[in-house]
Amino acid sequence: MTKTFGPETTTEDVLDGVDLRGKRILVTGVSAGLGVETARALAAHGAQVVGAARDLAKAEVATGLVRAEAANGGGLSLVELDLASLASVRRCADGLLADGRPFDVVIANAGVMATPFGHTTDGFETQFGTNHLGHFVLVNRIAGLMPAGARLVSLSSAGHRFADVDLDDPNFEHTPYVEFLGYGRSKTANILFAVEFDRRHRGRGVRATAVHPGVIQTELGRHVDPAEMAKATTDRPGFVWKTIPQGAATSVWAGVVAAGDAVGGHYCEDCHVAEISNDPTVRGGVQPYALDPERAQALWAKSEAMVGEQFSA
Template identity: 75%
Template sequence: MTTQFGEKSTTEDVLAGIDLTGKRILVTGVSAGLGVETARALVAHGADVVGAARNVAKAERATTEVRAAADAGKGAFSIVELDLASLASVRACADALNADGRPFDVIIANAGVMVPPFGHTADGFETQFGTNHLGHFVLINRIAPLLKHGGRLVNLSSAGHRYSDVDLDDPNFERTPYDPWIGYGRSKTANILFAVEFDRRHRDRGVRATAVHPGGIRTELARHMDESEMAALVASINETAAEAGTPAFEFKTIPQGAATSVWAAVVADPAEVGGKYCEDCHVAELQEGEGIRGGIRAYALDAERAKALWAKSEEMVGERF
């Protein structure tokens, strides 16, 4: 069993005493929030981190502490350009990483968007499904051969997966009225199902995949929500908590939010987290019921649903893996 950590654990708590020298890790979304802290913590403990970001200049400004950690220790840090809302950009990034040829020990698919107005990616996909799922689906599958034996994939999902299962008949809201939270839920469920099927396909070569919920954190991810919407969301969560007899919601700090990603990536037993969904630095239990709460809905771990999403995703991006 791994050491017990919890919702208050930080990146430094879970990495205490761990030397990541020689580990090479890809982290997407290093221009703000959790991605920056994830990269910083890993670099501070000796890892060679490749950060991916749509806006490289913004990422350079945001990661001064990451570069300081690299300068102060044994780790290293570099940035590559990646716009998950453009498959041309995704494929160019994958091509560059493959041409470089250096393997990865871990991929942390951290980047994403949350509840934007209705829109489409460069390839015509609904913004959240296209960015949060399909962009990562193509990137990770294209560079999967670079994952070493014993490597791991960590997909950032969310308790927001509870809003909706994936819709394989109408993924782009062409016949369904758009609801930003339903769109978010679909994409976050897709992140989990992708990890389930990736884990099944790669575990025989020692590569495991997991999905994680970082918790509620105030980051740029919530830029499409105003204060009244945030207050209503928190009130809804607390109503559910009161009914369940659990404590009221508290926002996590960014180091607490990034802790589960780091724990699942380099601390937890791979056999414990492979094909699972984790929160607060432990594997989550099945938990049905309405509202945003802890645990995972059964549909997000359904193996057949995961295979069907994989096939639908291949059809949508025009590429088989």
């Protein structure tokens, strides 16, 4: 019998009866929130999880529950990764390549939201550089460790509705900086990256999808004024808060439960593939520009130019 999932579905609902023994899964951002819950759920069902985090000491403490609940051969190891530094990203990728063991799933979970204007170590606007370019380099560098049947899950957000990517001014050198405008650009980039990665790799059986976890109270919102967040959420039609296990459910579902052909090249929310919609009165859906294949290819080329590295399919 096919299970029906929705906004209130949790990671345990998604993984009920699922055995992940023998699976190896990379999850970025395991020092708090969704990353920790994603790692916990996967390890509890037998997966060997490699968790990436900028602050390893913090991640060691945060992932205590992951190790405590690991079962059926599941476990957790940690690697250092600062997505705001391409030197760190490349060191992390080099270490994973040297290890040589494949990944069945890569969940690009880490990110920042609505940060004050600033730049990464390499001079990129903080949100675009961290949320998109850091993962762009990491995932492409380790793509050879993803065999046929593997999957990339790129965490985006309904915040992609705030803005399309700006390929002419990605670093806000000529555009007035607005925190959620920058966030929207980076979240659209997360979707477009999945679209193009899927196009480039599906011929060898590797698929990619983007997901919206929902709106959850985690450390991601530390730069947002609580009153502003309250107004922004209550003004949205059909808005609901999610718990962390509910928020991580779509990542887990898209990574290890849903069929690759069903989610590949798409944007998912509430454990289903979202419909294309630019209607602001509708709670769900994905903006058409975020799935535009030509836009995805243009972003890929711009990203390669920005990081000074080219990646073949």
